Amino acid sequence: MTTTETPRLGTAKRGGRLAVPNGAYRGLLAAVAVIFVGLVLWFVISIIVQAKPAFSTLGFSWIVQKTWDPTHHKYGLLPFILGTIETTAIALVLAVPIGLGTALALAYLVPHRLRASLGTAVELLAAVPSVVYGLWGLIVLAPLCRDYLEPFLTSVFGWTGLFNGPNQGVGLLLAGIILFVMVLPTMVAISRDVLAVVPNEQVEGAMALGATRWQVLRKVVIPGARTGLLGGFTLATGRALGETVAVALVIGNTPFIAHSIKSPAATLPSLIVNNFGEATGTELSALFGAGLVLLVIGVAVNATARALVRSTARGGAASVAVA
Amino acid sequence: MIDPTAVPPTAHKGIDLNTAEVLMDRPVGEPIMRLDDVTVSFAGRNAVRGVTFDVHQGEITALIGPSGSGKTTLLRALNRMHDTVRTASVTGSVKLGSTDLYAGTTDATLLRSRVGMVFQRPNPFPTMSIYENTVAGLKFNGVRKKALLDEAAESALIAAALWDSARDRLKAHASTLSGGEQQRLCIARALAVEPEVLLMDEPTSALDPIATKRIEELIGELKHRVTIIIVTHNMQQAMRVSDRCAFLLMGEDKAGELIEFGPTAKLFSEPTDPRTLDYVNGRFG
Amino acid sequence: MTTLTFEAPADPILERRRQIQGVAQASLNRRKTYSKIAIGVCWAFLAVAIVPLVGVVAYVLIKGLPAWNADFFTQVTEPEGIPGGGVWNAIVGTAVIGAIATAAAVPIGLLCGLFLAESDGRIAGAIRFTADVMTGVPSITIGIFGYIAIVSHTKQFSGLAGAFAIGIIMLPVIMRAGETAIRGVPFHLNEAALALGARRATVARRVVVPAAMPGIITGVLLAVARGLGETAPLLLTIFGNQYLQWNPTKPMEALPLVIYNNSSQPYADLIQVAWGAALLLVVVVLALSIGSRVLAAVLQREKR
Numbered sequence: 001m002t003t004t005e006t007p008r009l010g011t012a013k014r015g016g017r018l019a020v021p022n023g024a025y026r027g028l029l030a031a032v033a034v035i036f037v038g039l040v041l042w043f044v045i046s047i048i049v050q051a052k053p054a055f056s057t058l059g060f061s062w063i064v065q066k067t068w069d070p071t072h073h074k075y076g077l078l079p080f081i082l083g084t085i086e087t088t089a090i091a092l093v094l095a096v097p098i099g100l101g102t103a104l105a106l107a108y109l110v111p112h113r114l115r116a117s118l119g120t121a122v123e124l125l126a127a128v129p130s131v132v133y134g135l136w137g138l139i140v141l142a143p144l145c146r147d148y149l150e151p152f153l154t155s156v157f158g159w160t161g162l163f164n165g166p167n168q169g170v171g172l173l174l175a176g177i178i179l180f181v182m183v184l185p186t187m188v189a190i191s192r193d194v195l196a197v198v199p200n201e202q203v204e205g206a207m208a209l210g211a212t213r214w215q216v217l218r219k220v221v222i223p224g225a226r227t228g229l230l231g232g233f234t235l236a237t238g239r240a241l242g243e244t245v246a247v248a249l250v251i252g253n254t255p256f257i258a259h260s261i262k263s264p265a266a267t268l269p270s271l272i273v274n275n276f277g278e279a280t281g282t283e284l285s286a287l288f289g290a291g292l293v294l295l296v297i298g299v300a301v302n303a304t305a306r307a308l309v310r311s312t313a314r315g316g317a318a319s320v321a322v323a
Numbered sequence: 324m325i326d327p328t329a330v331p332p333t334a335h336k337g338i339d340l341n342t343a344e345v346l347m348d349r350p351v352g353e354p355i356m357r358l359d360d361v362t363v364s365f366a367g368r369n370a371v372r373g374v375t376f377d378v379h380q381g382e383i384t385a386l387i388g389p390s391g392s393g394k395t396t397l398l399r400a401l402n403r404m405h406d407t408v409r410t411a412s413v414t415g416s417v418k419l420g421s422t423d424l425y426a427g428t429t430d431a432t433l434l435r436s437r438v439g440m441v442f443q444r445p446n447p448f449p450t451m452s453i454y455e456n457t458v459a460g461l462k463f464n465g466v467r468k469k470a471l472l473d474e475a476a477e478s479a480l481i482a483a484a485l486w487d488s489a490r491d492r493l494k495a496h497a498s499t500l501s502g503g504e505q506q507r508l509c510i511a512r513a514l515a516v517e518p519e520v521l522l523m524d525e526p527t528s529a530l531d532p533i534a535t536k537r538i539e540e541l542i543g544e545l546k547h548r549v550t551i552i553i554v555t556h557n558m559q560q561a562m563r564v565s566d567r568c569a570f571l572l573m574g575e576d577k578a579g580e581l582i583e584f585g586p587t588a589k590l591f592s593e594p595t596d597p598r599t600l601d602y603v604n605g606r607f608g
Numbered sequence: 609m610t611t612l613t614f615e616a617p618a619d620p621i622l623e624r625r626r627q628i629q630g631v632a633q634a635s636l637n638r639r640k641t642y643s644k645i646a647i648g649v650c651w652a653f654l655a656v657a658i659v660p661l662v663g664v665v666a667y668v669l670i671k672g673l674p675a676w677n678a679d680f681f682t683q684v685t686e687p688e689g690i691p692g693g694g695v696w697n698a699i700v701g702t703a704v705i706g707a708i709a710t711a712a713a714v715p716i717g718l719l720c721g722l723f724l725a726e727s728d729g730r731i732a733g734a735i736r737f738t739a740d741v742m743t744g745v746p747s748i749t750i751g752i753f754g755y756i757a758i759v760s761h762t763k764q765f766s767g768l769a770g771a772f773a774i775g776i777i778m779l780p781v782i783m784r785a786g787e788t789a790i791r792g793v794p795f796h797l798n799e800a801a802l803a804l805g806a807r808r809a810t811v812a813r814r815v816v817v818p819a820a821m822p823g824i825i826t827g828v829l830l831a832v833a834r835g836l837g838e839t840a841p842l843l844l845t846i847f848g849n850q851y852l853q854w855n856p857t858k859p860m861e862a863l864p865l866v867i868y869n870n871s872s873q874p875y876a877d878l879i880q881v882a883w884g885a886a887l888l889l890v891v892v893v894l895a896l897s898i899g900s901r902v903l904a905a906v907l908q909r910e911k912r
Contacts, residue, residue, distance in 0.1 A: 003660060022807055022808050024809075025807065025808050025809035026808070027811070028719065028721075029722055029723035030723065032716055032720050032723060033720055033723045033724075035716060036716065036720050036735065036739070036779065036780075036783070037718075037735060037738070037756065038740055039776060039779070040742065042753075042757070043749075043750070043753045043776070045617060046741060046753060046756045046757065047749065047753065047756070048751060050752075050756055052833040061743075069877075073798060079621050097653065098653045098656055098657055099657070100653075101650040101652070101653030101654065102650075102653050102654045102657040105650045105651055105653070105654040106654070109651065109672075110654075110655075120901070122661075123897075124894060124897050125661050125665075127830070127833050127834070127837070127894065127896075127897045128664065128665075128837075128890060128892050128893065128894075129836075129837025129838070129864060129866045129889055129890070130837070130839065131837070131839040131868050131886075131889075131891060132664065132668060132837075132867065132869075132886045132889065132890055134868070134871060135871045135882055136663075136667055136868055136886075137885070138665045138871050139671075139879065139883075139897070140663070140667050169816060181660045181661065181664070184657055184660075184661065185661065188657065192660075210632070212639050212640055212642070212643035213643050213647060214642065214643035214644075214646040214647055215643065216640070217646075218646070227682055236745060238744045239744065241746065242744070242745065242747065242748070242749075243745025243746075244746070244747065244748045244839070244840035244843075244869050245839040245840055245843075245864075249868070249871050249872060252667065260880060268796070269746060269748045269840065272748055272752070273748060273840060273843055273844070276755075276843075276844055282788065284828045288752065290754045291748070291749050294638070294746050294748070294749060295745065295746065295749045297747045298744070298745050298749070299741055301736075301744075302740075302741045302745065303741050304742035306740040306741055306744075307739065307746065311829070318738045
């Protein structure tokens, strides 16, 4: 958008109000932009600075060591990194197919009259605060998980060795499920948007060749939307990785590497939020370090997601705040 | 190209009626598709009504008329594209050979492998290569044998005058082609399924004059391979390309009706109906 | 490359047509069944998706409503074991923190949005990308930032630190929403005003921003809804306060905090309060989200 500069006329009054000269206006905008950049830099630098003592004291490998025991000066972050990855993985394994199927249904299968309202309902659900999901997960879902889901899964899949241990309700599995429920609205909203804008002429082109309904969806619609879909999935991943309170409430918070899907575990965010209040010295610095690791992971995933979503730039759920 | 008056192949044993009929090498000029009192309505309001005429094998039949006369609506009824429109209703009968298109026992998906369609704006699948686009229809219909796919693709691309330029870049994306080439790709894609009838909905209206001319030439050559029904709002194109014309006009009830149907030369020089005369003399758009 | 084989019967096209039709007919049932099953799976997934989402809303409603009585809204939080109590201090805290965060984030965010809308250079592109990434950054890291920036310097937890963190979360959201809304303004409006000799600032103030108002308002309300629901940043910055506190320089209570803290307690009355607070939070957030759409639609219609 190029605009020609109107000649500067100084600060002549117009209609009784002081007209801002173009230079000052542009200067103000640029200054505010600088403020934003400054805040972001301050943010990143301050975390790095606060985490530095941990690195100087402990070197670099502490991040991937597996024991977290502050009383013995051990600050291994591996259990938490793994916990973060594992809960996100469970969430994605559920969210990707179910999210895609739901989005397809909303975009192409549901009767036309219902599409707008259901779409809005899904977008509204994306606004529900995560702590509410955590409360629901802990009070409502955990007992269900313990009494019905976990015994069922253990009996069916126990042979894989992934379901050892007692049924406690709280743990990796429940955290993964809660994350799945949380990222679902966002993923469905974005996926539905990109699926619905695949040009109708391609859908018709496939139909006219003798394709069945599913063939049209699978061979034309989904590939046509694939960049946006990937972006939506990645955004959901970013959200799942960074989620704190819902996970902290249901994961059981034990600082060990989980040996089964049912075990209690912990994630980087849950570690930080649980220990921040009383940590001092090296432990506090280690927590900052955990924050730094989380930040790096979060930024990497989100940057990828945004790059993907950008290339199918459309309005709707994708462009404004995606929590 | 193929000599349509050659001896028809012998009927193979054990094949049901439909397939045998598909094999049948009807002499040029015999009716292959018959429309009888076809009416298409949306939510109760007629868009085109009471259309009756025969489409003849090996010929190019043009649907002409001013815009709004229901030509495209009628065309789309011939491969049941209105099936997906909830409010649409098609009455009357459309027969492809002895198959009633709208009978309960006729499967729309299968029908579309026998009646293909080329759209107004080129719509190749953007995520697929040239080759994949060409064989897309075959794959939709369950064909998996590579030999058959390759053979059909080559034949179709040759017929669409795309083989020479495309043979070395079959893996290139369809979007690298120009507009005219994309439309020829769409034609190849439709031809690869070896339909008996090819419906063309104003196939050149989105193209520049040079591309238009090339496709018109193409259409002329294609009629030996497949019967063509083409919608065009361009009278000169109809004159150049078609053997027979069906002239439709919007009536007072805002529904299109068939005014006159007959050989192109006669329709344009000595039409029976005065309205046809007015149209071909350019007296209304 | 394959070559066309010429063997009797001599017409390869008819022969191919026979083969293709044979395959098409033979595979028809299989293809249609597969399609039906796949589409059925999509419907099933839709059902699976609806259940927990509706479940959450339903439970919050069913369990939260009983908690809503006069006391709930007027009394402050009581520790476990002591009956009664409400969330008035949390409501006040949420409101004060939200107000400060909004007051700070909206002007800066909109001006930045204006900046981005008027620039297409690489720097602006980088800033835009940064803002996009910032909207998805784990909120606890922003809480850490709030802690470092304010709490550790003032040596005290405070509502201000919380507002700072929430403001940072809201800022990029408002920036991008503002830019999108402003960019959506038809270019000819901008051009016409500039052609008439108006200064860019005047054009922005008198023409562009008002025209983009529906989109801006929607974006701001959505940002506020998001900010009010954030918990992790508050956990590290405001500490909580069981007494009523209007002064943002002191520790404060907030609704998300109450929910979080009470959830893991074994006392039924605390859990009850948590549900009530959850319902309140959900109602407020949904009201803002729905309200923003309604408002945008109304303003959009009035513009025509």
